[in-house]
Amino acid sequence: MSELMKKRLANLLSVKSISTIALTAGFLYGFIVGKISGQEFMTIFSVVIAFYFGTQSQKGQDAIDAKGE
Numbered sequence: 001m002s003e004l005m006k007k008r009l010a011n012l013l014s015v016k017s018i019s020t021i022a023l024t025a026g027f028l029y030g031f032i033v034g035k036i037s038g039q040e041f042m043t044i045f046s047v048v049i050a051f052y053f054g055t056q057s058q059k060g061q062d063a064i065d066a067k068g069e
Contacts, residue, residue, distance in 0.1 A: 020052045 011017065027044050030036035036044075 016052070016055070020048060023048050 024045065027036060027041055027048075031038065031041040
């Protein structure tokens, strides 16, 4: 297994990633069993995914900024 794959797998097992996956699974289950409407699911899912990718993007930008200094 390449080092890049090991690093990505380690990042996937971070608390933030596990929380995002668990929330997504929970809301998906609620949608499937009819406890959450489609509109509610899309709103919640969009917020969770936007937060996750927003923080990942910011972390990358911070690394780039630190490298340039």
